[in-house]
Amino acid sequence: MIDLHDIRYVRLGTRDLDGAVRYAHDILGLAEGGRSGNAKNGQTVYLRSDTRDHTLVYHDGDPRDHTVGFDLREGVALDAAAAELERLGHPVHRGSDAECAQRRVDAFIQFRDPSGNRIELLAPTPQAGRPFAPTRPVANTGFSHVGLRSTDPVRDEAFWTGVLSAKVSDRIGAAPLLRIDAVHHKIALFPSAFAGVQHINHQVASIDDIMQSWYFLQERGVRTVFGPGRHPTSGAMFLYFEGPDGMVYEYSSGVSQITDPAHRPRQFPFEPASFCMWGARPDIPEFRR
Numbered sequence: 001m002i003d004l005h006d007i008r009y010v011r012l013g014t015r016d017l018d019g020a021v022r023y024a025h026d027i028l029g030l031a032e033g034g035r036s037g038n039a040k041n042g043q044t045v046y047l048r049s050d051t052r053d054h055t056l057v058y059h060d061g062d063p064r065d066h067t068v069g070f071d072l073r074e075g076v077a078l079d080a081a082a083a084e085l086e087r088l089g090h091p092v093h094r095g096s097d098a099e100c101a102q103r104r105v106d107a108f109i110q111f112r113d114p115s116g117n118r119i120e121l122l123a124p125t126p127q128a129g130r131p132f133a134p135t136r137p138v139a140n141t142g143f144s145h146v147g148l149r150s151t152d153p154v155r156d157e158a159f160w161t162g163v164l165s166a167k168v169s170d171r172i173g174a175a176p177l178l179r180i181d182a183v184h185h186k187i188a189l190f191p192s193a194f195a196g197v198q199h200i201n202h203q204v205a206s207i208d209d210i211m212q213s214w215y216f217l218q219e220r221g222v223r224t225v226f227g228p229g230r231h232p233t234s235g236a237m238f239l240y241f242e243g244p245d246g247m248v249y250e251y252s253s254g255v256s257q258i259t260d261p262a263h264r265p266r267q268f269p270f271e272p273a274s275f276c277m278w279g280a281r282p283d284i285p286e287f288r289r
Contacts, residue, residue, distance in 0.1 A: 002081045003165045004180045005071040007187070008122055009054060009103075010146060010200055012247065013061030020058040020244040021045050027222060028202065028249060029134035030056060036102060044102060049202055050132050050142030053104050053125070056200070063245035066197040068146055069108070069120040070180075081121055082109045088163060095120075114159050115151045116195035138213055139205030144255070145185055147199040147248075149192035149286065150175075156189050169258055170233040173270025177233055182257040184234035190286035198286050199240065199248040206253055210239050213251055217241050226287065229280035233268060238276075240284065248284060 014020040024030045024047050033046040033054045042061065046054035072081065082092040095108040107123040134140045150156045153174040160166040166178035169185050177185035190198050204210060214228055217239075225248060226240035236255040243249045268274035275287055282288060 001165050002084060002121070002163060003073045003076050004121075005073040005076075005124075006181065007143070007145060008052065008069040008071050008125075009057060009143075010197060011057040011059065011065075011067040011069070011103075012197070012245070013063055013065030014058050014245055015060075015063060016244065017043055017045065017058055017060055021047070023244050024056060024058065025135050027136075027217070027220070027243070028056075029136045029138045029140045031132060031135055046104070048132050049140055051130075052143075055143035058244075064196060067110075067118045067120055068148070068197065069103070069122055071122050071124060074124055078107055078109050078121065078123055085109075085111050085163070090163075112195075113148075114156055115149065115192075117148050117150075117197075136216075138216075138251075139209045140251075141203045141205055143201070144183065144203045144252075145187065145201045146197055147188045147190055147201075147286070149194060149196050149198045150189040151192065151195065153189045153191055160187065160189070168265040169263070170266045170268060172233065172268045172274045175270070176265075179258060182259050184236075184256045184258060192286055197247065199250050199284075201250040201252055203255070204251045204253050207237050210237055210251055210253060214239055225284050226282040227276070227280050229276035229278045232274060232277040233266070240282070 030047040030049050033048040035045050037043040044059040047056040049055045085092050090111045093110040105122045105125045108120050110120045112118055157176045160178055166180050169177045169179050175190050178187040180186050210228055223242040225242055227238050230237045234255045236252040238252040240248055240250045272281055
């Protein structure tokens, strides 16, 4: 089994780089951490949400181009991980020097999960070594998890738990919420007809930050697609809203942690009450039947 340490970043293509970066700065409160490339060959912008060098990347490209990066635990060799993936029939691409420089890592490998989601595993990489300050008044405490689209959640759950080191915290219908440390989930797999990142989560300090953001988004005409509400699975209070290229972003606070090694996943029906215990109704395709 390939032992994941933490989720590190999401990379997203966009046709409007300036607009996407402006949204990340003005709406999400993320700080720019540098740029690479040029207007002729394509630019990449690195965005920070915590002490990590970057957690969100926008680059010139197809808006359907999504990649999620994970740090491996200390002592887990990339070569061994690549060999295991290839043994199981998952072709692996080893990052070139130029690709590593673009990601600001020493080494990485890239593959796709069974649904086709592009995943990168990274050699341990130092933190940024400098504090993060949000670019608007929201107590953003950092990038926390992603929702991924899955064409077969049962099959993909077996991959993430059998090949990678994820564990199931809870399920909503066939959709598993997967943890790789004590946090209730770092990956969620939602039924879909195609692959891709379904939503991107940042944690905030409190319910006050969620409610202040709700009013802030309303004033600026940003479409809220779910919430404010509270998840009965993780206990987190949440707000989902629409970003560039239709990407859904989430603020949440109060997510539970699972430290009991004997924890058994709970099974929730696939219905609105399993997504929000306060009664909010999602305007998100993957959260509806």
